[in-house]
Amino acid sequence: MKAKKRKYSFGAIGKRLSHYLKDKKHVIFFVALALIASTIFAIFAPVVTKDVTDSIADSISKNTDIDFSYIGQQLIILAALYILSAGFAYYATMRTTYLSQLAIKRLRADIQEKLNKLTLNVLDQSERGDLLSRVTNDATTLSGALESNLTQILVQATSIIGIIVMMLVLNVQLSLIFFIAIPLSYFVMKLITKKTQVLFRRQQQELGALNGLIEEVYDGHLIVKSFNHEAKSAQKFDDINQRFFKSYLSSRFYSGLSAPLMKLINNLAYIGICVVGGIFVITGTLTIGGIQAFLIYANNIASPTALISNNLNFIQSGAAAAERIFEFLDREEEQADVGTAVLDVANAKGSIEFNNVEFGYIPERTLFHDVSLKAEPGEILAVVGPSGAGKTTLVNLLMRFYEINHGNILLEGLDVKELTRHNLRSAFGMVLQDTWLFDGTIEENIAYGKSGATREDVIAAAKKAQCDEFIKKLPLGYETRIGGDFTTLSEGECQLLAIARTIIADPKVLILDEATSSVDTRTEILITQAMEAMMKGRTTFIIAHRLFTIKNADKIIFMMEGDIKEVGSHAELMKLGGLYANLYLSASDN
Numbered sequence: 001m002k003a004k005k006r007k008y009s010f011g012a013i014g015k016r017l018s019h020y021l022k023d024k025k026h027v028i029f030f031v032a033l034a035l036i037a038s039t040i041f042a043i044f045a046p047v048v049t050k051d052v053t054d055s056i057a058d059s060i061s062k063n064t065d066i067d068f069s070y071i072g073q074q075l076i077i078l079a080a081l082y083i084l085s086a087g088f089a090y091y092a093t094m095r096t097t098y099l100s101q102l103a104i105k106r107l108r109a110d111i112q113e114k115l116n117k118l119t120l121n122v123l124d125q126s127e128r129g130d131l132l133s134r135v136t137n138d139a140t141t142l143s144g145a146l147e148s149n150l151t152q153i154l155v156q157a158t159s160i161i162g163i164i165v166m167m168l169v170l171n172v173q174l175s176l177i178f179f180i181a182i183p184l185s186y187f188v189m190k191l192i193t194k195k196t197q198v199l200f201r202r203q204q205q206e207l208g209a210l211n212g213l214i215e216e217v218y219d220g221h222l223i224v225k226s227f228n229h230e231a232k233s234a235q236k237f238d239d240i241n242q243r244f245f246k247s248y249l250s251s252r253f254y255s256g257l258s259a260p261l262m263k264l265i266n267n268l269a270y271i272g273i274c275v276v277g278g279i280f281v282i283t284g285t286l287t288i289g290g291i292q293a294f295l296i297y298a299n300n301i302a303s304p305t306a307l308i309s310n311n312l313n314f315i316q317s318g319a320a321a322a323e324r325i326f327e328f329l330d331r332e333e334e335q336a337d338v339g340t341a342v343l344d345v346a347n348a349k350g351s352i353e354f355n356n357v358e359f360g361y362i363p364e365r366t367l368f369h370d371v372s373l374k375a376e377p378g379e380i381l382a383v384v385g386p387s388g389a390g391k392t393t394l395v396n397l398l399m400r401f402y403e404i405n406h407g408n409i410l411l412e413g414l415d416v417k418e419l420t421r422h423n424l425r426s427a428f429g430m431v432l433q434d435t436w437l438f439d440g441t442i443e444e445n446i447a448y449g450k451s452g453a454t455r456e457d458v459i460a461a462a463k464k465a466q467c468d469e470f471i472k473k474l475p476l477g478y479e480t481r482i483g484g485d486f487t488t489l490s491e492g493e494c495q496l497l498a499i500a501r502t503i504i505a506d507p508k509v510l511i512l513d514e515a516t517s518s519v520d521t522r523t524e525i526l527i528t529q530a531m532e533a534m535m536k537g538r539t540t541f542i543i544a545h546r547l548f549t550i551k552n553a554d555k556i557i558f559m560m561e562g563d564i565k566e567v568g569s570h571a572e573l574m575k576l577g578g579l580y581a582n583l584y585l586s587a588s589d590n
């Protein structure tokens with residue numbers, strides 16, 4: 001996998017992140033003050049030790065008594081300076097942690113909101129694992145980078161500035177020797193950063209791919225096993241795992257170079273100072289305390305520089321993560337609801353019209369050219385046709401999961417575009433082939449269809465959906481946990497629960513995707529009865545597979561290549577002797 005070049009600079013990432021802390025400028029201001037205060041207190045400490053050393057050296061050279069009371073006083077000042085510096089540094093660290101976690105919390109909220117706003121087209125075209133990796137891993141990486149590493153960098157950067165100022169005050173010539181090291185360090189760091197930026201990005205990409213594969217194999221573990229593809233999946237996993245391992249190691253190889261190189265450059269500068277400083281002391285241009293203080297500064301500057309270069313690696317992986325999150329946040333969103341019409345869902349009858357609808361999932365390929373269709377309230381419409389004919393698309397458009405290009409779709413005489421999606425979708429109930437049940441009790445799963453549903457509502461819906469009987473036989477009855485890791489129900493039972501969940505919602509229009517998988521005869525009878533109870537008095541679109549359902553529908557809509565080819569009752573279409581009649585006859589023969 002080739003890593004793309006960065007789209008966002010550090011500055012752009014910082015700017016976008018700072019947007020999340022717009023209302024916390026005062027906290028940022030106090031953090032900056034605390035950092036400066038902590039640095040000032042810390043960098044004055046060597047000045048105090050300088051005075052102590054000079055005082056002792058003076059006494060020795062003049063053969064006078066050492067002034068212990070002065071030294072004691074200075075040592076108390078020294079302790080106070082260190083305590084104050086540590087106190088302010090602690091405050092700054094705590095507040096930076098607060099700020100970075102707040103920014104991440106807000107960013108996560110944006111990510112969550114974005115997930116609900118993404119167009120289905122974007123979701124269809126995204127790899128789920130990669131998407132989830134952006135939401136989870138990348139957010140965590142960024143959070144770690146911001147919290148510990150950014151704080152460290154801020155603390156260390158301010159102390160570097162402070163130390164440089166103090167060095168200049170102490171001795172300009174010695175400072176110049178030391179400062180030669182700075183552009184050198186900068187150059188080395190820049191070289192390493194350039195290399196590692198790309199590597200860190202690749203590392204996050206490989207992690208996303210790894211998660212994608214784990215998710216894919218976990219979701220489809222039955223299929224993987226049934227096709228004996230375990231070995232192939234394991235091989236694919238090994239390949240990606242190996243690539244992740246390699247990209248991790250190579251990013252760490254380069255990033256690991258930076259700290260020792262910085263230290264080496266610093267040590268060389270340190271030697272230079274010792275030599276030249278020694279000459280200055282001998283010639284009397286610098287006191288012993290002065291050179292001691294200077295060496296403390298030179299030593300002190302080495303550790304923040306190494307820390308910064310170390311932390312920069314984490315900041316870089318944080319930047320790569322931030323970039324992936326921003327890419328996600330910039331993806332296409334559903335058009336905002338602009339319509340002002342309101343559907344009175346409670347009193348709606350369920351009439352539907354498609355008028356000259358044109359639609360394509362991708363601009364280059366129109367699927368529906370000119371689809372028109374009318375459903376009267378309470379009618380059952382069986383949508384049939386070969387695979388890929390556009391049956392699912394028809395119901396997707398009805399619920400406005402995708403936007404049409406031309407024409408209109410009316411529900412109760414109102415253009416679905418003029419309604420809010422929430423208002424529109426509250427008129428619909430869906431039972432799909434893949435029954436989705438969440439991790440919770442049976443009662444919670446049925447009650448999901450109606451907010452504020454009582455136990456009585458749940459039992460009434462379960463009775464209509466023919467599932468009360470089997471639920472009562474379970475040791476924990478309605479309290480039985482299902483979904484997630486607890487799924488112990490049969491496929492047929494899950495379908496019955498999904499029907500109960502739709503019945504409780506009492507929708508005006510039903511969309512049923514008839515299951516193709518076979519269940520035992522008794523369950524099939526139960527499902528048929530439950531479906532019939534559910535369809536009573538509601539306009540129903542069934543993507544039908546069973547001849548029994550199709551024959552009993554009020555209207556059959558025969559679709560092919562994105563167009564409605566025939567519409568009519570079973571008897572009418574048989575009489576017509578067209579495409580439907582052919583399909584029916586060949587299916588009956590089989």
Ligand SMILES: Nc1ncnc2c1ncn2[C@@H]1O[C@H](COP(=O)(O)OP(=O)(O)OP(=O)(O)O)[C@@H](O)[C@H]1O
Pocket residue numbers: 121124361362367385386387388389390391392393394
């Ligand atoms: N999200 C999508 N993005 C792009 N093309 C799509 C998308 N969903 C479906 N299609 C294409 O649109 C066409 C119609 O698909 P649709 O799912 O509506 O058919 P269908 O009649 O329901 O088929 P099946 O009986 O196999 O479920 C197919 O060619 C399909 O490949």
